[in-house]
Amino acid sequence: MATGHVRGAASAVQVHPALSFDLHEDWRRAFDPCIQCGMCGGVCPLAHAMDHTPRRAIHLAREGLLDKVLQSNTLWLCVSCYTCTARCPTGLKITDVLFPALRDAAITAGLQLPGEFKRALDNTYRYGNSLGEGPRKRLEWTKGAGVPVPVISQVRRRVEVLWLVECYPSYHPRNQVQAQAMARIMHAMGVDFAVLGPEEHCLGDCERLAGEKGLFESLVEYNTSLLDKYEYDILVTGDPHAYNSLTRIYPAITGRSYPIRHYIEFFAGRLDALKPLLTHRIDARVTYHDNCCLGRMCGLYEPPRELLQAIPGITLVEMPFARHNALCCGGGGGGMWLDTVIWQAAGERLSDRRIGHALATGADILAVSCPFETPRFEDSLKSTGHEDTMVVRDILELLDRSMQGGTVA
């Protein structure tokens, strides 16, 4: 499969060929080349529950029967896992173009939207985050970090790293501890970093995938002018969707590139400085879940594994369906806001299915690198009765533990 390079990125990232992205592309014309092979529906983890598979949705839309698709459950079952996009022999941008366009059409036509989904979009519009938390509370998490977390508007100088903490790590209790861990790691490594604080808004990747084009556009405007206010060498984030957005989407829309790294690349690139700090052993079998944005879309399979293997005592085991075959946790592209809808249609959560893969390895720890995944997989362990068998930890938490000592579980 051909690889591409991100325009202007300092490091060559292997990106899926569906790179060029136009937010206003005439989506119907874009799907003319579809040969109706059915590969998309065949690999989609939720196609079995859809009224129309992606293939059929394209067919119906081309035949002028778009209404049938808009009235169906199909548009609400996509979790933006990019598997269809990765497999499509014609290179069609099903995840980035088709589903957002269908959702946009549904929203514009005034169809009743699922309540949770509506609330998430309203919250993002009003408060800059889908959780509906007040902007002034963005820095609450820093109180438990144990190290200073500078805010760039207060340091008023160029920093090495402008850390885009993003929404779940700022507000969700389970993810706040991960943000705290990341602060401690960067502090211990002597990284010159700062955060945005209350000015920070969601980068909008999930809102874009959810079909709210106008909301995404307003977030792009806001974020591009916000990032222009400050001087930094690189941007680092722990959120794969923010990474996806700044790596592939913002450049395509604005014509500018952003020096964005996910923490796994950033830390893996500085392993020489990090490894000596990992002084405490974590004797455990660990399996890593490749999330969709970092994995399938951006090809970052080795850095997380390098980080895990740098921790003394860890034995890495691979799950079935690893790397580009990884099964999505179900949280992307609005999946976090369509939980009940998806569950009612499919009778299962993708995270439950995936936890089965993890458990099959016999590992003690499921390692992740996306904030959505920790609560989703922990929930799955409880639902499937395995909370005593395995724990879920972000790589940040494992690195932090290896630096600080103490028990992991």
Place this chain on the structure above:
Amino acid sequence: MNQSGRDVWVYVEHLRGAVAEHTYELLGKGRELAGALGGRLVAIFLGEGVHPLTDTLGAADSVLCVEDAALAGFTPQAHASVLRSLAEQQPPRLLLFGATSMGMDLASLLSTTLRMPLVVNCRDICVEDHRIIATNQMCGGKLLCQAEIADAPAIFTVLPGAFPAAQGKSDHPPAVQRIATPVPLEGLRTRFVRLLEPAAGDVDITKAPVLVAVGRGIQRQDNLALAEELAGLLGGAVCASRPVIDQGWLPVTRQVGKSGMIVKPRFYLALGISGASEHIEGMKGSELVVAINSDPKAPIFEVADYGVVADMFDIIPALLGVLRARKGLAA
């Protein structure tokens, strides 16, 4: 000052042949306020065929009963015009309503037509010399406002449950004055048609004043019966966190949380719910939260007002026992 000028009037709310419980709360408080003002407590009863109901209003010095067919089914216009006329003839010092569907309508209308200041949603009212000090609750309970009305007759709407009903209940029947309507009630521009019974089907948990919420700790579907009985005795409904709904033990309409309903009941009893933030999001607006969980570190204890670290199956039977005994049922 007019003889009635120190009196406290309580509007008696009734529906389907029963006086509302909070009317007794108003009578109890009204008794105290009338005493402090040196006036009488008068219960105002508008309706048709209300004879037996007036017997329960003995906490009042007297009951002023206006009977007319046009008052049988409540409409704000009919009841407000009668109250207005009565109040213009014999102006009271205080007029008390419940902060309820009926009370809210009447109080605002009368505040303008009688030109009497109004304070709504009161948790407390007291008399200090010539001043009435009312404590209003606003912003979802996050703010209390103490307001003062000096030397002037005023109207208040009172939050149900703010005062004890016991003080407003009396065994001896009151003095009742029955009169015909003081104003014509034909040709009114608002007309009561009929009462609509709640739709058969599921309970709307967003409207229940009390919710008994069950989480994973309920363990088995059979145990829901305990929660149902508790809810019945507390005057509420059963709801659940997502994992219980996932099991199919209750319909999705009973789900509380980010992916379900957002509820703001007066009382939320969380049984065996750990308190994942997705669940908290659905119930954090509850006025009073009590949580029972065997895990002392359960996050639910951070949002609950009261907590019990125990096996819920030890506490529930004891609670059922006490509640049944209160109702005079076998323990």
Place this chain on the structure above:
Amino acid sequence: MNIAVLLNMVPDLVEDLELDASGTALDAQWMRYVLSESDEHALEQALLLKDRHGARVTVLALDYGDVDEALYSSLAKGADEAVRLVGIPREGLTKRAIAVAFREALRGMPADLILTGVFAIDDLDGHVAGLLAGLLDLPFVGVTRSVEPVCDDRVVVQKEYPGGLAAEIEVDLPAVIGVLSAPQPPRYVPVARIRETRRTRAVTAHDVSSIEIPPGPAILRLLKPEPAKRAEMLAGSPEDIARQMVAILQERGVLR
């Protein structure tokens, strides 16, 4: 049918409420405003009447607290006209004064039906819906869950009572209705349409500074009940705990 929808901005509870130095008002510096929830339902109820029966909908709002966002998004949802009422300050504005301002604005405006939320979270001296009806001497029903036209000059509403019970009440027009909820949840309007509306539509300004602002009850002080960080734990035997719980419920008025 001409429908006037009255919108009110109220404190947004997402951020913590702060008291100002005097302790008798909220600190406006940190306050965000949001459209009152029951007013959103009133707008939805009006739009449903427009969709199904072809009414003309005008929204009116006093000028404070990012009101333009509420007005433009109402236009984007389908309102025909939006009016911003200017000329009076927000500070110290009572519900009675708001009702007087709306009465002034409605003068000379044909309105068969006036819809507004039946209450707002910051109500102190009354509820705008009922106060306005009293000032206009119009028929009024509050706490409605549906409004349906019967004919040109009459509607039938369902007034809600506890337990899902409701009363069907006929109301002659013109009338004021205090909406609790619309028959369906407030519709979502895509951000793109709001942005487009801001570019293509105009909000009319209407001066209401001539009104006499009536004084409200004197505010002695505001209090913020401090929420406990953690639950007060009950202890003892199950029977002790059960008795303690029932006592708490009785004290809070949950159990009578």
